[in-house]
Amino acid sequence: MAVGRIKANISKERILSEAEALFAERGFYAVTVREITRAARCNLAAVNYHFGNKQNLYMEVFRCLWKPRAERVLARFEKLLEAQGERTLQGIVRAIAEAFIKGPLSGEERLRHAQMMIREMARPTEAFEMVIGDVIGPFQQKLVELIRPFMAREMGRVALLLHIQSIISMVTHFNFARNPVMRITGMKYDDQFTDELVEHVVKFSLNGLSGAGEGGPS
Amino acid sequence: MAVGRIKANISKERILSEAEALFAERGFYAVTVREITRAARCNLAAVNYHFGNKQNLYMEVFRCLWKPRAERVLARFEKLLEAQGERTLQGIVRAIAEAFIKGPLSGEERLRHAQMMIREMARPTEAFEMVIGDVIGPFQQKLVELIRPFMAREMGRVALLLHIQSIISMVTHFNFARNPVMRITGMKYDDQFTDELVEHVVKFSLNGLSGAGEGGPS
DNA sequence: GTCTATAGCAGGATAGAC
């Protein structure tokens, strides 16, 4: 455990973290190794020393940072669900919305996480297989089983998945498309607004537009 | 109207079209001018001759292809709305879902269109201002006024916008995130599945999960 | 308007000293 070794690990982790921030913000090709190492305050050659090449660094970001973080979010979801007594549809939806929109991540981290995922969906790389196969796919299957008892008996697996994905799409939209959301609504992403978003997603998911029209003419 | 001029215009338009396809698929930095001109079957220098530089070509893609296409989608929305007799909430939502998910665009075009938009939301460039200010912002404002009569009287503008964006987020998800949607549901984007998607979005938007549980135990 | 040829530069990657 010489000083050199400790410094190496710290340096390696700084590279991973800075690389993720930059990849999330601008994408793989727009980011240069020079930028990453400058941000990580280490030498240009460090990326190749620690990760072999730029591509592999990208993959390691998913393996070492993205996946564990996704697991933290899912663990939070489980915890929120356990904390509720009786299992209800509202409780399930609320746990999803809270875990993703508020969840265990900082605002910065959450945005970064969503952006990395969206990039993989837009243009799959090797990381896609891991993201879908290990994390998102199994999670959605689990959600299907959770909501199935509350839905029409004859509803098939695909229809159930469309319901799940509709909820997820809202959560993702409000996490990811912050620029247009802020621009159009005029709101800032502070605690009050994220609370409002959670409430909105829960209500909309349960009742759609009809749940919001109780006081209206319709 | 010499042959040269006709050929020039065709060449310019081929560049625009191929550039959009490549930018949509892989993003600005991942695409090279060499690739674009190769795809457009013209010379490397043609991009600089017609558009000055690569950045400007990107902007022209939005001005000359993206915006007119967005206007075609919105025109289709208007037409679908007009074709309905009495104005209903379901009619409005159905018009949104059909215009975007089925709409006037080919499958390829729709995906490309959504991807360009998402890229601007993730990382705004100069095109963002046009996309939000001229197209998406005004459209969402119009939708707010359309649904307002059907909603609770005290509902504010921001809350109305959140409802609109929830619908749009689903539509965008099912257009844009085709890779994970296909991977997880196992479905292909054929006519039958897009019909199913429209029906799903309409039902979910109107009633959320509760609308789907009519035959269930809850 | 289209082409070839090339300037000029930035990028990823590596060799080798420390």
Place this chain on the structure above:
DNA sequence: GTCTATCCTGCTATAGAC
């Protein structure tokens, strides 16, 4: 494990012939 120096490739952009 970290650094400097450097190779080499591939990029955008332009000059100038046709």
